Amino acid sequence: MRNVGIIGIGYTPVFVSKRKDVSIVEMISEAVDAGLKNTGLAPEDIDAYVFGNMATFEGVNMPHLWATEHMHARGKPIMRFATGGTIGMAAFHGAYYHVASGMADIAMAVTYEKHSEGDAQVGLMGIITPELMAMLSAGIDVTGQSGMGAIGGGSAGGISFQASSYLHRSGAGIEHIDAIAAMERRNAAKNPYAHLKDPEATAEKIAQTPMVSWPIRFGHICPTTDGATVCILASEEKAAKIADKVAWVLGVANCASDATTANLIDSQITDPAEQLPAIMASKKACERAGIEDPKKEIDYVEIYNGFAHQTLMYLEKVGMCEVGEAHKLLEAGELEMNGRCPVNASGGVVSTNSIGTSALNRVTECALQIMGQAGEHQVEKEVHKAMAHGWGGLMQYCTITILGDKPKKL
């Protein structure tokens, strides 16, 4: 394995609810061209492409092939990943494997979601269709009114079981979910590539938003966003020639477990707030990065938080604090941009969620912090090492990427 560094990032000019001015592939090309412009590379410099977006969300089944020419990939190797919420980071890991293995010198991860042209609820149903169809004949009630296995509330319904369990087991209260959501919307106001921004957000304001499925309020939930992100990775040798600033990949890992609440037929055996994959993937990635204690060695974290309680829950799972401690760090102001453990200065997924990009944006935002290029949302402390976390799939799938300002000693 050889060292790999992030040498460039490309975002669409905006991340908003509806990009009516561009098609899906035109939107993708905006991010691709931004990535090339930022690195000074030409299309012929890219050896391989790894593409990612959520299967079925827009009803486009082969977007990577539709977009081939829009990302200048004709005649080049392309792979597509579709791992759920973690897609962006899975695509990043795919690009990393290409370069680390020597199969390519420069690879581009390309991710997008154009939620405004699809129905995410239909897409989400697609992840449990076989079980649901079988359970329908056994009398399951999909309107959620009665009977065993009654389902109601879409993904907010499923996730609220996790939030409720997290609150019970950590000692945190719903007021802490309000407060972290407010912090991230304030952070988002400083990020030009964020969607929901509110410089005046407070826990009290979030607490006034309607309760959807206790303890999850409207203000705790991510938006549906249109946007695309690319990330360009290069070998150490190439990076030295091309880039002034590089964020080095120190360790990557992913881990899966059972489907928890989505497992209707084989029964549920896991607490949706247990999140063993986050614990395991973090341990493995730290081990690969030569990190013994993330609490002491990681300066900055980006957590995948489609729902606001997840920032706090995952800080505990990935080892950035003890169990039951995250909400205390929040109360002490340590999670803020000027705190000791800054998290999601970008505003997180709870502020911007174009799903294909969301787990990649955790990585690119960590890279920007390391390169000192985050602009108005650059955190106060110096960032030498950062951890990016991705979550999704059927509740129990996590990815981790650890970046640093220096390449790994091989």
Add this chain to the structure above:
Amino acid sequence: MEETKVVTGAWELSTFKFNIEGRGLQLMLKHMKDRKLMGIKCHQCGTVYLPGPFYCRKCHIRIDEPAEVSDHGQVMTFTIGYADVRGNPLDEPRIAPIVKLDGCDSWIMGVMQGCAPEDVHVGMRVKVHWAEETTGSLQDMQYFVPE
């Protein structure tokens, strides 16, 4: 709707046959008619599942030993729904607990009645309220009530 088009027609979805061979789900449904909850126990590690898979999720071996599970149990986590799947407000908040039944190691989802939303908590003892007439359907186990 200006931004969407509806294409009328039928989309044939499979019924996705599962290899449950009279065990698992079918075993549970059959006994629900008699107001009994029948799961499957792993003969190696002793884990009891409801509905039972045909393999142990921990030992990865085939299992088929029926094991009766109590219709009393404990709330492991819960939510209170205020909106339906389409986001429309519900007339009454809906309590949805995930319950671990006594004698069972897996958890099941359901709804709860006979309790104010503010009184539900993790660790609460509950029992199954059975339908007046049971037919061998998931609907036989109508809802949970406080013990």
